[in-house]
Amino acid sequence: MKITAISLSRPQVLSHSGSTTRMSDFFALMKPRVMFLAVFTAFVGMMLAPVHPGPVLGSIAMLAIAVGAGAAGVLNMWYDADIDAVMTRTARRPIPRGSISRGEALAFGLVLACGAVIVLCMASNAAAAVLLAFTIFFYVVVYTLWLKRHSPQNIVIGGVAGALPPVVGWAAATGHVGLEPLVLFLIIFLWTPPHFWALSLNRTHEYERAGVPMLPVVAGKAATTRQILIYSAVLVPLSLLPCAFGFAGLMYGASALGCGTLFLALAMQLRRSKGSNRQAHRLFLFSISYLFLLFAALLADRISGRWSSAVSAHELRSAKEVVPAAPLERRLVAVCSFTKCQGR
Helix, strand or coil, X not given: CCCCCCCCCCCCCCCHHHHHHHHHHHHHHCCHHHHHHHHHHHHHHHHHCCCCCCHHHHHHHHHHHHHHHHHHHHHXXXXXXXXXXXXCCCCCCHHHHCCCCHHHHHHHHHHHHHHHHHHHHHHCCHHHHHHHHHHHHXXXXXXXXXXXXXXXXXXXXXXXXXXXXXXXHHHHHHCCCCHHHHHHHHHHHHHHHHHHHHHHHCCHHXXXXXXXXXXXXXXXXXXXXXXXXXXXXXXXXXXXXXXXXXCCCHHHHHHHHHHHHHHHHHHHHHHHCCCCHHHHHHHHHHHHHHHHHHXXXXXXXXXXXXXXXXXXXXXXXXXXXXXXXXXXXXHHHHHHXXXXXXXX
């Protein structure tokens, strides 16, 4: 499908306010809302790890992960500028609007990506840096350049990139990959298709006009709502795996069950409504809150568990310090008695 050409020329006049606007435009290229969610899940992955980097190195590592996620967003917008221009949802992005040129975006994204990987390697370890580089590569090359325009499974396979941040966060703390971050990876991976398909149901004509083979465009609303319901039904029980594997407790379990039940109910309503725009929008909005609430509950559960463990350890140390006092008192009494006997 032919896409109308657009002007991507750089504005010629830049005042002080214009410079500020361009800075905000460069920041917008990083997809800050997506970046925030990626950073938050990476932070939870780091906090779940059995060991933690110091506050300084940990903060630098999280900053590097944030910049890496932003770099992936920049390179995505660089390549997708043509289709962004013909979609209402994305037409006001910096490149289609002409405030940032494609060349500037490409250079900016490459610098951010390389800098983030190098800094993460220096601040933490090579394993985390390799995982971050792979995440950026997968999102930009595998998803953006290949899958997005050629396969209706673009969101399913491309979801690997969005599910990797907690694995990167764990690796930044430990230098390896464990079972816990892989469980978190699986949860985000299964959450991604219903989240994006709910959005695409209300943008079907835009994706069709842009030539993007999203599932509603290729298979229709009925098939899409069925797939959303299937993924949601699998997601709910799998979200309880942290409890089953013992790295989450009652707080997380109750939150996952409650949020998962609501998620599934909204997916069922969407299916019964035959993909109505209202129900699709409701599911899309809740899906954002769902992932945040799930990981926030996991973080709160872990922090409360560590606090309880710290209190118990302190009480145990205090008890051990009190117990030896009795033999010492007996020895003092014996010495006093011996002294009195000698005095007599």
